[in-house]
Amino acid sequence: MPPSPAKSHSLAHPTYRPDIDGLRAIAVLSVIVFHASPRWLPGGFVGVDIFFVISGFLISTIMFGSLGAAGFSYAEFYARRIRRIFPGLVLVLAATLAFGWWVLLADEFRQLGKHVLASAAFVANLVLWGEAGYFDTVVETKPLLHLWSLAVEEQFYIFWPLLLTLAWKRQHLLRWMGVAVVLSFLLNVGLVLRHPDAAFYMPLTRVWELGAGAMLAWVAWKRGAGAPALPGHQWMGAAGLACIAAGLAFIDRHEAFPGFWALLPVLGACLCIAAGPQAWFNRRLLGSRLFVWFGLISYPLYLWHWPLLAYARVLQDGFMDPPRAVRWGALAVSVLLAWLTFRFVERPLRHGGRRVVAGLAGAMVLLALVGAAAQMRWLGPRNDDPSIQAIMNASADWVYPDALKPFTFEGQRFERIDGGPRQVLLIGDSHVEQFRARALALAERRPQDVSTLLFATRGACPPIPDLIEDRDPICGERLAAALDLARTPAVQAVVIGGCWSCYFDVSQAPAAASAPPPPDHYYYRDAQGQRHMLRGGDGVPQSMAALGRLLAELRAMGKTTYLLLNIPVGPDFEPRSRLTGNRLQAMTAAPVTPMAPLPPSQAALHAQLRQLALDNGAIPLDPMAGLCRPDGLCVRADATGDPVYKDATHLRAAYAREAATFLDPALLAPAR
Structure with missing residues (x-):
């Protein structure tokens, strides 16, 4: 039976494991390579699922150590999350918003404001789920699209400590975690074919991935820090890496995901963690200097890489991939920015006191307010020419299925x-x-x-x-x-x-x-x-x-x-074919004849x-x-020059x- 918590409350600090940082490196490198060139690593997006397992393991390890010793402090837990998550996130959100003000058009900047607000409130997954559909903006041009996964994690951090605390008092912790994991997995499988967007973005369909890491943390905590390695731990590490490699190779974005396919990266991550730091593959590969270094900067690298790739596509008119050199160059810049963020922003603030926590929280609130102002059109972008706005209005003039x-x-x-x-x-x-x-x-x-x-x-x-x-x-x-x-x-x-x-x-x-x-x-x-x-x-x-x-x-x-x-x-x-100029300099909308x-x-x-x-x-x-008309000319603009089309194939x-x-x-x- 777990020991009773004492009256004084603090958070336990889990033993550092370099192999987990190495596993983070595999996760983040898989994701960024996939985003830069999906053909090179078709299943690279499963790196997010690896992150979920790691997060569930580490957070639950902290909680079990705290509940089993001095007790769990919600205030300290969320203060630590703010010091860990907010420094890099505030910086990336501010930079993304500032650059968006310079290069985006009116409807794009309004959507960016909406996403900044959603990201600051950690509900980006729910907002993106609501936007998903055939006429959603090209996803590759949403600079904050990747923050859906961070929102899922933060939502998990809200209810999971409550569940563990209540279950701890009733001494049925493993049972309740198992119930949550099974129900979440069944919901994921049940939705993935008929409602794939819901299965992808809903926090409830991802709980089983974080919960798998939590159950692994429970087993590790019950065995104790000095327990010998599990029998067969050497093959566990190898089998885990094999499962992850299979997921990267055989899963692609056309599969029904997460569904059953997500078992590969989740099982692989669990096996790698369960193998322990002394397993040969964990010690020699995951624990190597290179992998650990990428693991240490994995969070800011994840934050930076997607806005750089998205803006590269925006500058290509959003309808095509930038040249390969530009994409890989963006990744190289994101690695540099990630290291600078880790070294000069994250590390100095990670152990700050109440003032640091309050300052970071205040900065996030300020960003949310600026995002709201952009969404409400109180704050417009630099490229706010009325002729451009007319084209943007046409491009956004789609109402299905409103009022049905x-x-x-x-x-x-x-x-x-x-x-x-x-x-x-x-x-x-x-x-x-x-x-x-x-x-x-x-x-x-x-x-x-x-x-x-x-x-x-x-x-x-x-x-x-x-x-x-x-x-x-x-x-x-x-x-x-x-x-x-x-x-x-x-x-x-x-x-x-x-x-x-x-x-x-x-x-x-x-x-x-x-x-x-x-x-x-x-x-x-x-x-x-x-x-x-x-x-x-x-x-x-x-x-x-x-x-x-x-x-x-x-x-x-x-x-x-x-x-x-x-x-x-x-x-x-x-209508957008009328746009002329350069997003980095100035843009206008050229007039056209009303017929084509x-x-x-x-x-x-x-x-x-x-x-x-x-x-x-x-x-x-x-x-x-x-x-x-009988002469073969067809209407494309009305008498005032406004487009009658939404895009190249639909009427507004x-x-x-x-x-x-x-x-x-x-x-x-x-x-x-």
């Missing part, structure tokens, strides 16, 4: 607008979602006429059976549920739409990062399971035939069936889709009737709300 009510069918979460008894199901990708603004306008202006509208959509998921998007496993099951809903008697009409040019116009790649993935990521899978690629294969005619069969099937069931045709897409319609030519391949595809609809009993809904909500009248026959109840 969620509902669930066959385990899939869809959205609806309630109206009359006629139910219209809209199936497709973001090219259906872009017309939510028109649907809501009709519901507001003509509530007595609008049908009940059901949106069964997902960005970049083609609405054609057996047309596979190999990077998103949810597409297939979501479309299957949508089609089952379409076949129910409650649905009288079905609208099918998509970015047909993105899928079928294989003569050119998408024009911008905001477009769906290029056709290389799509293939048609026939009844024998054979793949027919859209680009470089016969996947396009196979997919078009499948679309025709789907339209005919729905029509044969008595459904009024509509095929939503394509809109013009391409670089000529991208429709690419001939898109005109041909438009005609082919129209005929496909007519041949299979569907009614074509034609956006180009209002967007394009303000334009769709007023101009997408071609949809009205499908959305309104038929005239009596």
